[in-house]
Amino acid sequence: MKTTIVTMVMTLMVMVTFAQDKNKKMTFDVNGKCAMCKARIEKAALNVKGVKYASWDIASHQLSLIMDERKTDPMKIKSAIVAVGHDTKELKATEEAYESVHPCCRYREDNTDDSGHH
Amino acid sequence: MNKYIVVWVATLLPWLAFSQEKVEGMVVDSGASNEPGLPGANVYWMDSQIGVVTDIDGKFSIPYKKEYNKLIVSYVGYESDTLTVNAPKTLRLRLKASNTLDEVVVQQQRDDIQKAYFSPQNVVTVNSAELLKAACCNLAESFETNPAIDVNLSDGLTGTKQIQMLGLTSPYLLITQENIPMVRGASQAYGLTFTPGTWIESIQITKGAGSVVNGYESISGQINTELVKPLTDNALFVNGYGNENGRYELNTHFNKKLNEKWSTGLYIHGNKRTQKEDDNGDGFLDAPLADQINVMNRWQYQDPEKGWVSFFNVRFLNDGKQVGQVDFNPGTNKFTTHAWGSEINTRRFDTSLKLGYVFPELPFQSFGFQTAYSLHKQDSYFGFRTYDINHESIYTNLLFNSIIGDTRNKFKTGLSFAYDGYDELVNTADYSREDRSVGAFMEYSYENLEKVSLTAGLRVDNHNRLGTFVTPRFHIRYTPWGQGSLRGSFGRGKRAANIFAENQQLFASSRQINILNEGGEVYGLEPEDAWNYGVSFLQGFNFLNRKGDIALDYYITDFKNQVVVDWENPQEVSFYNLDGDSKAKSFQVEVNYELLTGLDFRTAYKYYDVSTDYKSGRLQKPLQAQHRLFANLGYKTKMKENGSQWKFDYTLHSMGEKRLPNTASNPVAYQLAAYSSPYNHMNAQITKVFSNAFEVYVGAENLSNVQQDNPVLGADDPFGPNFDTTIIYAPIMGRMFYGGFRVKI
Numbered sequence: 001m002k003t004t005i006v007t008m009v010m011t012l013m014v015m016v017t018f019a020q021d022k023n024k025k026m027t028f029d030v031n032g033k034c035a036m037c038k039a040r041i042e043k044a045a046l047n048v049k050g051v052k053y054a055s056w057d058i059a060s061h062q063l064s065l066i067m068d069e070r071k072t073d074p075m076k077i078k079s080a081i082v083a084v085g086h087d088t089k090e091l092k093a094t095e096e097a098y099e100s101v102h103p104c105c106r107y108r109e110d111n112t113d114d115s116g117h118h
Numbered sequence: 119m120n121k122y123i124v125v126w127v128a129t130l131l132p133w134l135a136f137s138q139e140k141v142e143g144m145v146v147d148s149g150a151s152n153e154p155g156l157p158g159a160n161v162y163w164m165d166s167q168i169g170v171v172t173d174i175d176g177k178f179s180i181p182y183k184k185e186y187n188k189l190i191v192s193y194v195g196y197e198s199d200t201l202t203v204n205a206p207k208t209l210r211l212r213l214k215a216s217n218t219l220d221e222v223v224v225q226q227q228r229d230d231i232q233k234a235y236f237s238p239q240n241v242v243t244v245n246s247a248e249l250l251k252a253a254c255c256n257l258a259e260s261f262e263t264n265p266a267i268d269v270n271l272s273d274g275l276t277g278t279k280q281i282q283m284l285g286l287t288s289p290y291l292l293i294t295q296e297n298i299p300m301v302r303g304a305s306q307a308y309g310l311t312f313t314p315g316t317w318i319e320s321i322q323i324t325k326g327a328g329s330v331v332n333g334y335e336s337i338s339g340q341i342n343t344e345l346v347k348p349l350t351d352n353a354l355f356v357n358g359y360g361n362e363n364g365r366y367e368l369n370t371h372f373n374k375k376l377n378e379k380w381s382t383g384l385y386i387h388g389n390k391r392t393q394k395e396d397d398n399g400d401g402f403l404d405a406p407l408a409d410q411i412n413v414m415n416r417w418q419y420q421d422p423e424k425g426w427v428s429f430f431n432v433r434f435l436n437d438g439k440q441v442g443q444v445d446f447n448p449g450t451n452k453f454t455t456h457a458w459g460s461e462i463n464t465r466r467f468d469t470s471l472k473l474g475y476v477f478p479e480l481p482f483q484s485f486g487f488q489t490a491y492s493l494h495k496q497d498s499y500f501g502f503r504t505y506d507i508n509h510e511s512i513y514t515n516l517l518f519n520s521i522i523g524d525t526r527n528k529f530k531t532g533l534s535f536a537y538d539g540y541d542e543l544v545n546t547a548d549y550s551r552e553d554r555s556v557g558a559f560m561e562y563s564y565e566n567l568e569k570v571s572l573t574a575g576l577r578v579d580n581h582n583r584l585g586t587f588v589t590p591r592f593h594i595r596y597t598p599w600g601q602g603s604l605r606g607s608f609g610r611g612k613r614a615a616n617i618f619a620e621n622q623q624l625f626a627s628s629r630q631i632n633i634l635n636e637g638g639e640v641y642g643l644e645p646e647d648a649w650n651y652g653v654s655f656l657q658g659f660n661f662l663n664r665k666g667d668i669a670l671d672y673y674i675t676d677f678k679n680q681v682v683v684d685w686e687n688p689q690e691v692s693f694y695n696l697d698g699d700s701k702a703k704s705f706q707v708e709v710n711y712e713l714l715t716g717l718d719f720r721t722a723y724k725y726y727d728v729s730t731d732y733k734s735g736r737l738q739k740p741l742q743a744q745h746r747l748f749a750n751l752g753y754k755t756k757m758k759e760n761g762s763q764w765k766f767d768y769t770l771h772s773m774g775e776k777r778l779p780n781t782a783s784n785p786v787a788y789q790l791a792a793y794s795s796p797y798n799h800m801n802a803q804i805t806k807v808f809s810n811a812f813e814v815y816v817g818a819e820n821l822s823n824v825q826q827d828n829p830v831l832g833a834d835d836p837f838g839p840n841f842d843t844t845i846i847y848a849p850i851m852g853r854m855f856y857g858g859f860r861v862k863i
Contacts, residue, residue: 023480043568052524053482066480073171075160082167090190092165 020069023052028074030056030063031087033107040101044084048077139182143209145172145191156193156213164188164200182206238563238571238593239328240605240654240671242266244321251752251767251803254359254819254856255367255389257318257343258310262801263769265708265722265748266323267341270741273623274829274843274850275441275460277405278308283325284338284650284673285702285728285742289613289620292328292336295343296429297488297515298470299333303538304494304509307622308464312435314387314412316357316369319344326652326673327591327609330559330575331517331530334589337611337648338675338702347429348373348383348418354863361856363405364393379421387412396444397852398825400833402843404850406439425484427474435466441626442501443836453502458836460626462498482525486517486532500625501836507619508541522562530561544618544631549641553614555581571595575609583614583639601658601667608651614640615681617693624691627842628832634694644695647678666711675702677730685779686734688788689839698731702739716755722748738777741847743796745774761810771799776847781831788831788840794847797824816857823853 030041038056041063045054050071056063065077075090082093085101087108098108145161146153155176162169163186172178180189182203189209192198196213203209244264252262258279261267272280281288288310293301301309321343328340355371366389373383391408398404412435419428439462440448446459470490477483494509517532534557542549557579565571572594580586591609598604617633618624624631638644654671677700684692708722724746728739738744753766775793782789803817826848832840 025479039568043566046524046526052521053480054525066482073158075162075169075171078169079167090160090162090192091167091169094167097167 022068022070024067024069025065026067026074027062027064028078029061029089030081031061031107032056032058032105033110034058034105036102037086037105037107040084040105041081041086044080044086045077048072048080051077139206140179141182141189141203141206141209142179143177143211145176145178145193145211145213147196147215148212149215153212156196159191159193159196159213161189161191161211164190238565238573238595238605238607240325240607240652242323242325244323246319249315249318249321250765250805251750252769252801254315254361254858255365256311256315257313257321260315260318260321262771263720263750263767264323265706265720265724266325268724268746271846271850272307273626274826274846275402275406275623275626276308276439276462277850278311281310281341283323283341284675284704285726285739286338286675287620289615290337290339290611290648290675292332292340293343294332294340296345296470296472297332297342298472298490299335299513299536300343302335303511303540303616304496304507304542304619305466306616306620308437308462312410312412312437312464312466313343313345314367314369314385316355316371317345317385317387317414319346319351325654325671326607327593327611327650329573330561330577330589330591330609331532332515333534333536334557334577334579334587335611335613337613337646338650338673345414345416346371346383346385348381348416349375349420351383352862354861356861357858359856359858361854363391363395363851363854365389365391365405365408365856367858379419381418381420383414383416383418385414385416394444395851398827398829398850400828400830401443401445402830402833403441403444404829406441408437408439410435410437412437423478425476425478427472427476429470429472431468431470433466433468435464435468437464437466438462452499455837458501458841460498460500462496464494464496466492466494468492480520482528483520484518486519487515488517489514498622498625501841503625504543504545505618505622505625506541506543508539509619510537510539512537526564526566528563528565530563531559533558540616542618549618551583551640553581553583555579555584569597581614584612584645587612603656605654605656606652608649610647610649612645612647614645615643617641617643617681617683621683621691623844627691627844628689628837628839629685629691629842629844630689632690632692634692638695641693643681643693644679646680648675648680649678650675661711664712666709668710669708670706672705673703677701680730682730682732684732684734685740685844686732686737688779688781688784688842692733694733696731699736700730701728703727716753718750718752720748720750720752724748734780740779741776741845743773743776747772757807761807763807765805765807766803767805768802769800773797773799773848778845778847781845784831784840788842790828790831790845797848798822799824799849811862812859814857814859816855819854819856820849820851821853824848825852826850 032041038058041056042054045051050068053066078088078091082091083097085093085097087093145156145159147156157172157174157176159172161178161180166186168181170178170180187202187204189201189203191211193213196215249260261269261281268282269279272278283291289306324340328336351371351373353373357369359367368388370386375381389410395404414433417430442459443457446457448461451457451459473487475485490513492511496507498505513536515534519530521528536555538553540551557577559577561575563573575591577589589610593607596604633642636642652673656669658667677696680696680700682694682696705725710720713719726742726744728742729736749770751768755764757763774796777793778790800821801819803815805813805815807813829846829850831842832838
């Protein structure tokens with residue numbers, strides 16, 4: 001009996017945790033430094049089906065997202081972002097993708113806030 | 119045959135080479151007894167661009183490459199785990215629950231949705247710094263330093279400035295205050311002078327077809343004024359102004375933040391001119407004796423947590439003007455032939471409520487509701503003519519904003535309702551009427567942050583006089599290369615012309631008023647209906663390391679019907695429906711460039727071809743300069759720490775010749791040339807900012823002292839048949855100096 005209840009509660013907890021949210025909000029770190037990076041990062045995120053809203057803050061490097069969890073997941077979005085050359089905490093861009101960004105966006109060399117210069 | 123095999127193998131080879139070796143497995147919760155799978159966990163290779171999320175059962179499959187050997191598994195609420203994996207295999211990964219929350223943070227972020235620099239519409243924003251370049255005095259006079267708008271005098275008596283865009287006068291513009299239609303109907307002639315300059319926070323000027331959200335009336339453009347807000351305006355602001363012709367203005371603002379959510383502001387404006395000025399010696403006042411009290415109270419409510427924003431405004435205005443002969447005394451000379459005079463008294467009450475709700479979890483979705491009521495009463499007489507108009511107006515608009523898919527595809531949709539009741543008495547003729555309209559609109563906008571953005575709007579309205587009609591408006595922007603922006607637009611506008619309110623200058627003349635059509639819905643005339651088409655190109659550049667931009671635009675307004683105002687017979691003014699063509703074409707080129715640090719230069723050339731088929735044939739619009747040149751030089755010294763600074767500003771308006779209405783049938787003494795002579799009009803201003811709290815300014819208008827020598831035709835016999843104050847083509851006032859101060863706390 002006890003086991004059944006525990007199992008039920010556990011199952012329920014998992015269900016609750018995974019009730020898929022149509023408008024899931026999340027933020028995570030993305031490396032970059034300027035307004036060009038911002039446009040590139042937001043565009044990459046929005047190009048992932050299911051991402052409704054993407055806003056990257058230059059100063060804090062935070063990418064705020066609203067996404068439909070039934071259609072996408074954070075890893076897919078991160079893969080799309082590293083594919084255009086921007087590192088995230090988990091996934092890193094290839095040298096090739098990183099080299100493709102505009103020279104002024106080379107955040108790995110000099111990670112200062114360049115928002116005033118563009 | 120061999121060939122085929124080679125091709126086949128060659129095609130297959132890359133597939134084989136990349137046929138992925140995989141690491142597969144399941145992420146489970148090690149804390150639970152039966153180790154259930156964890157769906158939604160992150161599984162990724164360290165320092166790679168490869169990551170996956172586990173499925174509903176906690177299973178995953180991730181490509182394997184030799185370069186990677188550290189597999190990281192992370193999941194919110196569990197401790198992350200790193201495993202060394204040197205070959206493709208199947209794994210069971212157990213995660214331990216932790217108490218630290220990682221990664222998912224819900225954050226409030228409200229800005230960044232609007233990216234004005236990608237706007238598909240040709241919008242110019244005039245901010246408060248720009249407005250200070252011409253210190254005096256109200257909305258009508260705020261466009262002197264901006265080439266998008268032309269400012270003319272409407273008549274020879276009141277000194278009222280009339281604005282034009284794309285060669286068309288203000289009735290063809292939609293003039294809104296915080297997106298509520300404001301200068302329309304009875305307030306068309308003087309409405310712009312009823313918004314004091316210090317109340318203005320910024321002005322947005324949209325050339326050509328505007329948005330469908332605020333109605334169907336705009337034809338050549340939209341002007342929106344944002345007023346200062348109680349929350350952000352100075353706690354106390356005092357501005358005093360005086361000029362040598364005896365005009366005095368006083369503006370005071372009091373703003374108070376009552377608590378976290380509520381703020382309120384009280385704004386009081388007064389202006390007065392008691393000094394009689396007749397510089398040109400024609401016996402008529404060059405500027406009216408005037409008296410205005412204008413009081414507004416605003417309430418602002420803001421609750422960012424719950425997403426509510428609201429504004430509530432109340433305003434009361436009392437404006438009196440006396441014009442005419444210098445020795446006219448209203449008490450004894452009204453309606454007599456002792457002296458010609460006129461009084462225009464306006465009282466106006468406005469109130470409006472705006473409610474905005476942004477869904478706290480969805481910053482791209484919002485509701486807006488706005489409603490406004492106004493009552494405008496003008497009692498006036500011009501010699502023996504009387505003109506009284508009461509205009510009661512109600513406007514309501516409900517708006518919903520959201521997205522389709524993602525924020526690159528946005529839409530606005532809503533409903534609007536408008537009521538206008540006019541009690542209008544011209545001498546003894548009663549032109550009272552009531553107008554009602556209800557409409558629905560939808561506007562879609564696409565913005566991919568890169569090459570192309572567009573706005574497509576459509577509204578359908580039902581109006582008791584204009585019928586049921588559709589108003590489409592479309593804007594597109596394309597970026598062909600860096601700092602370049604190519605725009606195109608088209609759209610329709612439709613409106614009922616208020617012929618007397620819009621052409622009030624006709625009363626101060628002996629012209630006979632004729633309305634030539636009958637049976638139409640408005641004064642016997644048909645509604646005005648026009649299409650506007652435009653293209654523009656903006657290019658930013660760097661020259662000698664300094665920034666500049668060049669903008670070119672070309673617009674055509676094509677009238678399907680227009681209420682033609684025909685001044686071509688000096689004894690008459692006639693109103694009739696357009697029979698034939700009426701087109702306003704305008705071309706403008708504008709260059710902005712920073713010449714030296716702090717020294718900005720702006721210049722523009724404008725060409726207008728505004729022609730209409732009158733009864734007497736196709737003619738250019740009268741009193742319109744076909745060629746205009748504009749230049750503005752502004753210099754600011756470097757601001758010191760306490761905010762102290764010098765600012766210098768100089769503006770030149772160079773007007774080409776203007777066609778004058780036909781006066782050939784007048785006696786020789788009252789005949790005018792076919793064209794006026796060109797002239798240059800210059801203004802300059804110096805501002806000394808002592809600190810953030812105090813500044814003074816002095817300036818001069820009409821530095822070159824050009825004056826029209828005969829602003830009042832037939833001034834010697836104002837009750838005779840040739841009296842006319844409507845033909846104004848140059849300034850009436852000569853050089854004039856002014857000064858003022860601003861205190862901000």
